[in-house]
Amino acid sequence: MPTNPYGLDDNSHTVISNVIPALIRPFHEAKIRKLPLVTISGIRKGKESVAFVDNMTDACVFVRNGGVGNY
Numbered sequence: 140m141p142t143n144p145y146g147l148d149d150n151s152h153t154v155i156s157n158v159i160p161a162l163i164r165p166f167h168e169a170k171i172r173k174l175p176l177v178t179i180s181g182i183r184k185g186k187e188s189v190a191f192v193d194n195m196t197d198a199c200v201f202v203r204n205g206g207v208g209n210y
Contacts, residue, residue, distance in 0.1 A: 144189075144190055144191075144192045144195055146191065146192035146193065158189055159189055162179065165177050165178070165179060
């Protein structure tokens with residue numbers, strides 16, 4: 140199963156976003172509104188695998204270079 144990539148300009152839409160932005164947004168909004176509680180809900184089942192897009196890029200370059208590099 141492919142990993143869910145996320146990055147700095149990721150979609151944080153409340154319904155159609157990736158996993159990480161979907162989790163970050165309610166915490167950010169709660170902080171701004173000074174709310175004492177955050178509720179997270181969803182319909183996903185099972186485990187999610189996530190990777191920061193910059194780390195994925197570094198890994199691709201590392202593999203392309205035959206496993207040689209300054210990593």
